[in-house]
Amino acid sequence: MPNVLHIKKLNLPHIFIFIAVFTLFNAFSAYSKERLKKEIQRDIKKIQETPHFEKDTTYINLLHELIREYNQYNLDSLLIISNQTIKLSKAIKYDKGETEGYIIKGGYYSDIGEQDDAIFYFIKANLKARAINDTDLTLYSYSELAKEYMYKDEYAKSLKTFLTGIEIAKDSQNDKWLPILYINISVLYSLQKEYEQAVSFLKKALDVNERNDDQRLTGIILSNLAFSYIEIGNIENAKEPVNKAITIFEDLEQNSWLTYVYEIKGTIFLKKNEYDHALFWLNKSEVLHKNIDQTRYKIPLYLLLSKAYYGLRSNEIAASYAVKALEISKDLNNLENRDEILKILYEIKKADEDFGQALTYLEEFKAISDTINKKNNIKELSILKSNLEFEQEKEKYISDNEQKNLLQRSYIYFSILIILAFTIIIVILKRNNKIQNSLNQKLIENTHALKKNEIHLNGANNTKIRLFSIIAHDLKGPINSFKSLLDLFNNSKVSQTEFMHFMPQIGENIESIAFTLNNLLTWGQSQMNGLSTKPDFINVNTLVEDSLRLLSKQADVKSISTINKVEDHVITWSDRDQIDIVIRNLISNAVKFTRAHGTITVAAIEQNEFWQIQIKDNGVGMSEDVLTNIFSEKETSTTYGTQNEKGTGLGLRVCKEMVENNGGTIWVESEIEKGSTFYFTLPKGEKL
Template sequence: MLKIRPIKIRDSVIVLCCVMFFNLYTAYSQKTIKDSLYQKIASFKLKPNYQKDTLYINSLYTYGKAYGFYNLDSLNSLANETIELSKTINFAKGEAKGYIILGNYYSETGKKELAIENYSKAKAIAEANRYIDVTLLSKSSLATAYTYNDEYAKGLKEYLGGIEIAKQHNDEATLAILYINITVIYSLQNEYKQCIHFLTKAMELNKRTGNERLTAVTLINLAATYIDNNELEKASEKIDEGLPLLEKLELQDWLTYAYELKANIFLKQDKASKALKWFQKSEVIHQDIAQTRYKISLYNGMSKTYLQLRDYKKTEAYALKALTLSTDLNVLDERDEILKTLYELKKETNQALAALEYLEAYKAISDTINEKNNQKELKILKSNLEFDQEKERYILENEKVAAKQRLYFYGALLVIIAFSIIIYILKRNNRTQNILNRKLTIKTKQLQNKERHLVNSNHTKTKLFAIIAHDLRGPINSFKSMFDLFTNKQISDAEFIELAPTMGESIDSIAFTLNNLLSWGQTQMNDIITEPEHTNISDLINQNNALLSKMAEKKSISFENKVTESALTWSGKNQISIVIRNLTSNALKFTPEHGKITFGAIDKLNHWEFYIKDTGVGLTKEALDKIFSTKETFTTYGTNNEKGTGLGLVLCKEMIEKNNGSIWAESTINVGTSFYFTLPKAS
């Protein structure tokens, strides 16, 4: 699937800068304007005290934001000069603009946090001084940076804030740009209907403002959305409509993207030769602009194309180029596709070991990408957006009703009798409205109470689904992929048998996770009943150690059970067995090879205090504060990269408390961790 996010982010940083203040770019050749700006800057330097001239500072900013991507070192220099000169003469607006182009520099070089920091400085200055144009620019740039940093919720907030300001000030050009940029977040969630909705609104505004540049950008973004939605014919139409405008306006950065989209359409249609032609056109332009991050998508596409053409040497060369850039810039997007291409290349060229390495890397990076989703908060904000849309419709409907009421009122003024009747009606309506308002207040409180009840009721379901999606879907999909490869004879019987032990361990892990999920789900639904009986804890420890012996032998970890047969408790045997199994499994997970796990009991007045001590890596104070929390899921990888759900300790706490006991932990880093729990003595 084509990922349009990086290009749209580029639009937020560059297009918004260019269009908001200087639509003159749509009227002249970029090269002519670039030369003109450069000459203007040179002429300023001939004047005395030119550093204190705000026009000179503005010229630096204009040149940097419009042409800085041709030379990133030059962009960095222009940004710092703009900031320093503005500070010297207390030119706050110039300082804010300087931070924006400095943010652009860090964004283009992959330094996401520094980009966010500089855009935030620009926004703070602009808002404090009520510079509406710079506020809108900084908010859109900051939203772009947040999105690029996978902080989608923060990005969406900034976009919505910008849209609200643009509407208040009737800034249709900026509003169109924000509508284009906000579709980045929806495209990441595959919400193509929402993307098309906002892009269509942007096109309506572009027609009113007559902005050719934004029209071309919107058409290309629509094409990208249609490609992602597999509507290739519509995508091709939009590209063919937008390309002449891009070529006319000489928008080199957008031309590279349009050519790549055209190539990807042919690639999806298995027309590799035609796809290569368009990728090569994009590559030629990339040689003249310093936009390293966007070469990842280009090289990735070219490697896929050469793979279809069976030119394996160039396939590997371009894939490795893309992988190197992705790693250097710490960009995860498309890295999974690059690794998949390398895996397919090595498989087709019968390099089984290399193919397996790339397959494992592909699976690992896919899991990492999946873990970075911010679904929950995004859905909440999406609901807010839908509410705002509904509010707009409601306001429009109210305005229509109000217009009719005014018409009736003016007509009624012509006749005194009609006026008296209207007074009477208004009074009666007022009394009715008061009654309705009181009823509405009561209903609102009832709805709020029901909402709180529903939130609590759905908490368990949400957590179960989250864990199933995170910890069960991945391994199960891996099994499916492996069996598909075996069924399609893409791996041999011997290779499949070699993977059997690993699959067995994964199945054990899935079974353990499912048992915990079912047990925890029952406790949350109040369907589990604690049935206390005389329980021999030493026997339970021995039984669970036998079940976990294979895992212990694999890491050469020894068990020592110091709990005597006299340690009898009045508790639910099955529940306490679950607790011991989870705590022992946890100790095995975090204990390195040749370690030791000790089980013991301390005789107290009315209860037994049991402990499970390991010689593992230990836990930080911050981790100790989180491990039993029901508000968030806390999990880390073990010493052999074992995975957990973060649910086991929460389940232990609930089970122990249901048996009238308590549980806690003590730990020292690199020494070990001890888990303690108490249970009532048997009579």
């Protein structure tokens, strides 16, 4: 479930951030929460008694539910359960469970201060969530990733990641995640000391959350509002939101958040030098901290307690709390608040006239102040860089829009050219129809030539059908691909850079379309008077190489290896255009029905008077029923390949006709799941 940042400090001017888990169970009493944990454990035990329980997604979901109840109290459980659920989810291909496991594991590394490891697992979760199109998990991972960039002072990355999440939440109208992202981005502005901006985003979060009526989230927003008002210096404005937040979290028994708002309340009284009242609220926070396994968050609490006791002149107690804070700070190698701790220890020892110890703390204070100042200078430079990069992003966005409009006009012109090409084809087809009508009229007038003309007309009609089929499959597919790509670009689904990556492939597709158009115009005209064959000496190796080159992109997409074993001396006496169509169609079908990482081999075997060409794949194969009718279909049909590819549309019946028209034969051998081999023969030609 979502994590929400809040700023836990509270000793100006330093800022300390930690995470509170956004649990599903907002309004349960302590008794109900304990009962809920027992119920989850009981359900887990019940599932474990069933066979193959580790393959049950319910079991994985219950483990995630259990960790949401315990993660504030036992950090080690985060790592143990996340590793278990990731392993179980992978085994049964439960993508959602695997994604949640990565987020939980990233949260563990975040809580122990290992930001690089946390970022690694949040990125894995984000990629997985987007792959399965899960909006909630996508937004969750974006939020966690942006937060981790923030921890590393990489504010530009954090800002861009948060803004990406906000755009997705707006587009998907996700009112559950939108306020959370607003809250988290307000923390980013707080870190940059832009508290007015922080207040603005918190008010946006409050407006959106009113539609959800999520009391826990309302408490989070109010507590952060109170903190921001304190930073601005408006103590009076901080009182109302912190009081409301305390009431909400006490009703919901949200202990981790109560420690935070109690410290905000105590800080307000410290600002007013009302130390007794400050101590009351800080002691309440300390009691709750005893049951929360988050040692690093005790540093600012102990510092505040030290200040309160020092204000009451209880120097010994004040020193003990400051020493505790210093020990934790050094153990965790955490510089946040270290200078404030050393400063108050110096003041306490100086007041107690322990000048030797006071001097030690003063020297350590000066040394750590120099380190912190250097770190703050680096951080301020990071903030400046973040703002500069953000402005550059906006300028780039405007420039990209202008370029996009220019490209859109170019693509419109390109589309017009494609339409003109279709118009030419339609004119040819209409002309063919007129010829057919003229022939029909002659048949009525001349009964003596009825049989001959009938056969001719049937042949012309079949040619028309084949032409339409070729147009529908060889041209319609690539042009629809262009249209889809243009639609994606026009709808800003792909960037200009991404679109330009497609330009080499578009060029090859245009070359393929131009080849097909020329073929259609020549072949279509000749077919009106029957299939005209013009044999010549042709080099089969050249035709195979050309076809493999044209189909290389389709093969590369599926990582298919293509092997041409046809040697240069394989010369046949046949029609170049027709055999080119046969070879290209058979190789295209092989690519279509071969799975990823398969192999396609083209070879030639010499016989007495013929060359036997074979195109072999190790794809899906064909059943006996399919083999029986494969060359006898009356209409060209299209089946879909292993990745839903469409065929060339020419059909094996047309290939058969062309092979036989060149004096050869064609047949196929195939076995399910082992692949197919198409054979055809062509008359030998003399060596060139």
